Amino acid sequence: MGAGDRGGEEPGHAPGGDSPEDTSRGFLEAYGRGLRMGSFDWDLDTGLMAMDAQAHEVFDLRPDEYDEHPETLAQRVPVSEGGRLDALVARALKSGEETYGTYFRIRTRAGDMRWTHTRGYIRRDEQGRPRRIVGIVRDATDELNDATVHAEREARRALRSGDTGVVQTTTAALAHARTVQDVIDVLRDTHGVDQRGSASFVMGLVRAGRIHLVAEGPQGTFVPGIHTTRIDDPYPMSEAVRTLQPRFIESPQEFAASYPALWPLIAHMEITSAAYLPLIAQAKPIGVVGLLFHDRQGFTDSERNVMVALGSSIAQSLQRAMFYEQEKDLAQGLQQAMLPRTIPDVPGADLAVRYRAASLGRDIGGDWYDVIPLPGGRVGAVIGDVQGHDTHAAAVMGQLRIVLRAYAAEGHTPATVMARASSFLHELDTDRFATCLYAEADLSTGVVQLVRAGHLDPLLRLMGGNCRRLAVAGGLPLGLSAEFGRLEYPVTTAELDPGEALVMCTDGLVERPGTDLDDGLQTLTTLIGTGPDDLDQLADRLVASVEDRDTEDDVALLLLRRRGAGAVQSGGRLTEHVPPGDPDALRAARHMIRHAVRAWGARDSADEIELVADEMITNALMHTEGPAIVTLRVLTGADRRLRVDVEDTSSALPRRREAGEDGVSGRGLFLVDQLADVWGVEARGVGKCVWCEFVVPARE
Incomplete structure (x- = not known):
């Protein structure tokens, strides 16, 4: 919805282009034709995008289905389109352009694909930083109908002539797929099925010696009763997996004769031919795709070659997605194992913690939080970030979290806790350093002692909802201070009145592309000051503020509020x-x-x-x-x-x-x-x- 090429429409996705001088005329023509048109206002500081009722209609959304977070539109924008739009809007913001526009497709509530057009106007501040995007979005189905039909016919012709452009187009769309579901969404896209010349498709994954059907396109292609089949069953998908060879069925008669158990179940679909392609990776079958045709019989050699190449492209994307999900599960499992399993109940305090993995990269890093109950109505709160985004960073983080917790529990002063943690990290066989913020709060008096090692300052949310930054004197990051012999960490003392909350976070919550750190902190301060009073809801809102941007950094967040009435x-x-x-x-x-x-x-x-x-x-x-x-x-x-x-x-x-x-x-x-x-x-x-x-x- 919010992306486009430099000064015009995206090439190859529209029958023509909007130049800046045609903008007013395009608006008038749109209204003259009576096209549905809505408007949006995207606040880049908060990440929230407001849309009017007409825009909801364009996206086929009810008002209660949209919460002003752009990522909510993913239920209507296919993955392949969303990846293209994200890249285009990022380029427009970085290039300094004032406008952009593009055509893209959405999937309606009924599952149909529909062309849509958007144009946005980027508003920047005096320093040239992008602050807001305002624009329109409209239904472009009618104006692109003829062009789309023509493109689909050309795609069918290209497939039948053995044109490798079909494989290239599909491969390009699959390049944006990061998960197995992304691969399925690209293939299930009705327009994508038509591009491959088929009327429908099915897809199965091989797991534990069985084929599990995981996708269909369009809806209703699944055959009742055979969602899971054995590899030795008399079905074409089983045969393709068993023999590692594609199975081409060139007529209804051949289908009925070769697979008498399956044909009666699908005869009503009026299939005239089919191609079942094994998805092979490292000489092993990982799945199978079936393309079903209604308007053809037989396949030429060139058509078969194109389909085999298509199956190879799908297999590569599927294997990459499987590896990504396995690595992601492993990384997240390791990350969660290193973080505290539970947060203790602390009398006199309300607590909320959040961890969000990076949306790019390896989804693992060295961000951590911890809450340490201390005797005498005191509590220690820690937030930290080990340099790097890999399993080594997570392993170092786990060790550092444990020793810092042990030093605090032994009763050392906050400055001593930080100094000893720095010495420990320096003695490890690692070249990593870490930033850290440690706060020790006496909940009976409200006195908070804070020590900072190269980390962000904390924020303080007051009773009235206002929020301000707490300036905390700091020392060098953990590891570096020991290396340079500067283990002195000054202690800053503050007071936490009943109802006030301390907000501690890592820089992944603050940093934004194209803005400096102070701007990010100011944006976060505004979000906290205008956020809900409930601590868990506030934490959810802060973490959600980074969902609209791809970030290579993790986010750790800790909120501690001193209770009012009834507290010690x-x-x-x-x-x-x-x-x-x-x-x-x-x-x-x-x-x-x-x-x-x-x-x-x-x-x-x-x-x-x-x-x-x-x-x-x-x-x-x-x-x-x-x-x-x-x-x-x-x-x-x-x-x-x-x-x-x-x-x-x-x-x-x-x-x-x-x-x-x-x-x-x-x-x-x-x-x-x-x-x-x-x-x-x-x-x-x-x-x-x-x-x-x-x-x-x-x-x-």
Whole structure:
């Protein structure tokens, strides 16, 4: 719908051409003839294309069948036509032309092919970048009817005279086919069947010693009851596969005599001759095509040669499509195995993740995402991209994702997590580097620490729907920073209020042909700001924005929203640093605990909380050589809790012991376990944190 040659119509697809000066006259003539005509407005920034009611009629679409995404029109535009149109519109955009136009065919709801014409006008900004395409689309059936009939007659004549142009035409159409279904669509195209001089065709694929019929053209060609047949069955398709030789049937009498079991089932189709062509690849049959004729008997030597060449062309395309699908399945399976199988439920947060493989290339890359639940109401979010688009990139990505997750779970700071991941990648036997963005969010306070390694900045969607870019200080990509000895990664701190969402993505979601990265980020910011509030719907919309363009890059997307009402929130927070051998600091910490507990409405549990906190501090000072950091905070959510954290610099985990003979030593963890509602130990990279929580009543 949106493509054309440089300044005119596509050669060979129209009876004439529209020059720019004929545009107005063409419009008037179209209206004068009463042709159906509709208009469209294609926003290249968002990828959405609006069409009016008349355009819906031209495409034989109901309004509810079109969602303003151009790829939706694929249900009406055959694959061969769609590939040609995509190439033409890309050339028009890159060449700097202001207009284009072309004729193309659509398949109606009834399955008939119909000629259509479109003309578009490209609107560019001051820098010459294409921003919009506005234009018309109209039914061109009547004006091309005579030319089409003539072309079909010429195609039949060419086949009967042994003209290899028919093979070339079919091969050209099959060149756009990437999947088995694409091959079927090219052959099932009614116009394509007529080009080969046949009235109908059937196609079967060989699988596990049987022939499975997968296509027919036109509709109704399948014979009931024989959708799956054995290779040794008495049918012409089976014979062609069994002998690896084409089977030509030159008359109804020969058909009836050679295949008495099949002929009664197809006699009503008035077939006068048929050709069954084995599809052979690497000396093995992969399928068979049957061409059925209504208006001829017998085949000349030249006609047989053309059909054999046609079968070879179809076989090559089919094998290429099978290899592509096998490689695609393998690549996607490997990619999915490397990505997290499930995303954990994180209290206090809503999450949405998406991965989309490249539409071009090998459909595999090094893009990844990960969500890492951390203790204390914290969560780590990772988005990254390993250089390259092959299985090696995916393998490196899988290893890097696992080690980065392990470093974060050990309790290292975000900067340390990134530095260690870079060192790991540098030590691998690979020349790949990776960009990465790591965010660690405390969902109770809303504080987010972000570290960036050569990656895109994240975006922040606010409660009102507005969206803005978060500027995050960055370091070198992973692997490169270790190679150059620059492992310092600055940490940027931001706040995430309840209802606000952090958007992290790879560059495949942002980059657009002919535009710079800043423009792509601005377009993405607009999409997010105007998108739905539901996180999953928003993620779907963002990924759908790249469906209208062929891209050689993968897309990974992660959205994290801090919940509002009902989420775990902080109602207060106090911290005290207690050095070893400093009794004044220890007294100050006890004083802070005593007053905070009473001020926060936990007077009834004050003695227990003070005793437990004192035991935890004492253990940290007695069994380590460094200081103890005491943090008190109130958490509100489903219930109200007071949490005590005591951090030290020792990685040795505490263990419960029986009290000694003096009745003093060994009681610390026993008291914590008996008095606290819940307690635990967290690794913090360098050291650990022993924590406990007490359920306390809400304030009056």
